[in-house]
Amino acid sequence: MISSQTKDRILSKFVSVSTMRCATNIKTDCKAHDLTSAEYSAIIDQFEKMGLIECSRYLGGNIMICISVDAHDFYSRGGFVGQEMLLKANIEKLGLELDKLAKDLAPEHLATAQKIATIGSAIMSAIGYFH
Incomplete structure (x- = not known):
């Protein structure tokens, strides 16, 4: 690889x-x-x-x-490793923002937020494949 x-x-x-x-x-x-x-x-x-x-x-x-x-x-600016680290940090930030959004939403929007959070979690777990 x-x-x-x-x-x-x-x-x-x-x-x-x-x-x-x-x-x-x-x-x-x-x-x-x-x-x-x-x-x-x-x-x-x-x-x-x-x-x-x-x-x-x-x-x-x-x-x-x-x-x-x-x-x-x-x-x-860090080359390919720096680019990978930036991508990882951005995805982690997105995951944290999705978690916060899920907590702040009204109950009627909770199902949608949980779906988004699940997608975010899947993305977060995929980060492991970068290393």
């Missing part, structure tokens, strides 16, 4: 270079991150779709990467 920590380690490698360009090889560099070449390639593709990098692909799995300023900003 590809974790947020793994994606942050790869992104860290890219943003830590002294220039805005670097090279990688799908076939060899995947081993440094304990990934298959398909997983490593998928991460590179995701970075490119997110606008964090631009790639020029060559034979043999070689890729020339141009790192965007957005990649540096995203990484400095």
Whole structure:
């Protein structure tokens, strides 16, 4: 499974270079991150779709990467782990707000609030799958 920590380690490698360009090889560099070449390639593709990098692909799995300023900003704000933590915190906050709402509602709206609270609880339990 590809974790947020793994994606942050790869992104860290890219943003830590002294220039805005670097090279990688799908076939060899995947081993440094304990990934298959398909997983490593998928991460590179995701970075490119997110606008964090631009790639020029060559034979043999070689890729020339141009790192965007957005990649540096995203990484400095916590990267993928930070994004995951923010999502978790927002979902937890939603759960607390739903619990409070259920307590504050009039009895005739209690059934609807309980349904919403159940959905919130299901979301909260799903958070466990992020770790």
